[in-house]
Amino acid sequence: MAAVELLGKTIELDADGHLANMEDWSEDLAKELAKQEGIEELTEKHWMVINFLRKEYQETGSVPSIRKLTKQSGVNTKELYQLFPKGPAKKAAKIAGLPKPKGCV
């Protein structure tokens, strides 16, 4: 299993490069993960998405679809693709410390 050094800690990753242990996640770590994805600064809108994903995951045990995300998080489809360019579902889940989304939509 792969691991990375972030914020002075060894963080284990799963096969998709997402956090292997959700407990490793913190807001500071999210900022580091975002930088790795090419997002230099997490804005308030980014946090709206991240927090929504985490809340949904805790409640349902899975990462929500983009449709659910854009309908309920307060960030629409256009914004979502601007906030997390080139693959918003995977990127946002990764930064939120969650596994790769499993749905097709």
Added chain:
Amino acid sequence: MSDEITKVSIVVSKGSLDGVYPGLIMGNGALMEGIEAMLFFTFFGLDAIVDKRMDKLSVATVGNSAMRMPGGMKMPTILGMIPGMSAFATYMMKKEMEALDIPPVREFIEMISDAGGKIYACKAAMDMFHLTKDDLCPQVEEILTVGEFYEKSAGAQIIFT
């Protein structure tokens, strides 16, 4: 990886609900993965972007040998002719789609367009069905000839549905 897919160009040629959805799901799925996507609607596939028709697409039950009844038993194809059968199959499919969080056609087209996907209509099919740009939903970028379709598809994997 040099053989990574970076762009897809999807042709939607069928106008039934089950004919249209695969293209929409694949197009949207590409965008979700950070892959550039364009969709080209031709022949009866045009119905999916004709404003007055896109909300009324239905499942074709006649001649569909894979049709099954609720419960999974195979449906004799001749039953597909019974009035109301197509409406019922359409209702069932829409219900299942909604449960999977797959949006209705109009919302799906909006979603793809908002995500940066490009929607095009086929000129030959438009002429054949006597349609104009005004008949199409606002997300349609342009009406393309086959030649223009190939130009726009440069560098893309072309997928025919």
